[in-house]
Amino acid sequence: MLFKPTVWLESVLRIDKDLLHKYAIEGLLLDLDNTLSMHDSPAAERGVFEWLSEMRGLGVRMAVVSNNTEKRVKPLAEELGVAFVAFGCKPLPFGLRKGVRLLQLPKSRVALVGDQIFTDVAGGNLYGIKTILVEPFYLESKPSFRLKRKIESVVFKRDFSKSEKK
Numbered sequence: 001m002l003f004k005p006t007v008w009l010e011s012v013l014r015i016d017k018d019l020l021h022k023y024a025i026e027g028l029l030l031d032l033d034n035t036l037s038m039h040d041s042p043a044a045e046r047g048v049f050e051w052l053s054e055m056r057g058l059g060v061r062m063a064v065v066s067n068n069t070e071k072r073v074k075p076l077a078e079e080l081g082v083a084f085v086a087f088g089c090k091p092l093p094f095g096l097r098k099g100v101r102l103l104q105l106p107k108s109r110v111a112l113v114g115d116q117i118f119t120d121v122a123g124g125n126l127y128g129i130k131t132i133l134v135e136p137f138y139l140e141s142k143p144s145f146r147l148k149r150k151i152e153s154v155v156f157k158r159d160f161s162k163s164e165k166k
């Protein structure tokens with residue numbers, strides 16, 4: 001199903017060796033806003049640096065694919081030491097295709113990690129890669145976001161009590 005993620009987690013920080021092994025994931029395409037950082041915050045959220053370093057230690061290849069502007073994405077991606085695609089146009093496949101190319105892995109080994117069903121999960125599913133839905137670091141207050149969250153919660157009964165907890 002288009003809007004159903006492969007895995008639901010509380011946070012990107014919950015992705016670990018066991019989960020990657022279970023789903024045969026060797027590369028991650030990472031959403032930026034509310035997945036690695038609060039929306040428009042110049043800094044990564046607490047624990048993200050350490051988590052990235054743990055992932056690198058496991059040999060996981062990573063790239064940021066964000067729908068946000070290069071001006072927003074580039075400084076933070078560079079600080080995190082991760083390649084990036086800005087103007088990713090998720091849920092369309094163009095940015096994800098670029099991201100997979102950066103990872104140099106077969107699509108079957110790549111998962112997209114993001115906090116939004118309509119852009120991240122739908123995009124990953126349309127493109128045919130695994131998807132990991134995470135709880136956003138910060139629930140935006142902008143009306144457009146509020147509306148999307150409401151639709152998500154009503155239509156998809158997004159219930160994190162059913163997430164894979166560890």
Ligand SMILES: [Mg+2]
Binds near residue numbers: 032034035114115116
């Ligand atoms: Mg996001």
